[in-house]
Amino acid sequence: MPARGERVAPPPKAGGWDFRYADKSAAEGWEKLARQAPGPTRSAYDAIVADPRQRSGRQFPLKGDLGKRTVKGKQLDQWEYEVTGGGRVFYCIDDDERVAWMTLASPGHPKATD
Numbered sequence: 860m861p862a863r864g865e866r867v868a869p870p871p872k873a874g875g876w877d878f879r880y881a882d883k884s885a886a887e888g889w890e891k892l893a894r895q896a897p898g899p900t901r902s903a904y905d906a907i908v909a910d911p912r913q914r915s916g917r918q919f920p921l922k923g924d925l926g927k928r929t930v931k932g933k934q935l936d937q938w939e940y941e942v943t944g945g946g947r948v949f950y951c952i953d954d955d956e957r958v959a960w961m962t963l964a965s966p967g968h969p970k971a972t973d
Contacts, residue, residue, distance in 0.1 A: 876908045881930050881960040888964035895966045897941045903940045911952045911959040930960045938968040
């Protein structure tokens, strides 16, 4: 539940995608990333809610063990968005609910992808 003083997230546009935190660590990482690189973080948000499956130089599906993840009891595809040279956002796509679930946000390169 959001608390007083926290940033307000916009609701999804009609027919658009919602972007939600899968857990508390993703929310905390997003805040760190937003403080460090606000412009690129906003661009990542806009790209993900516009089309979470858009393939670009910055947005792509993860492979191997990272390619799938269970969120809210569903096995979902997991993607990555390269926010900055090191900053990353991982998210899972729930096509049925039109929700992208943020599973990781970090201003530094995640060790899981090394």
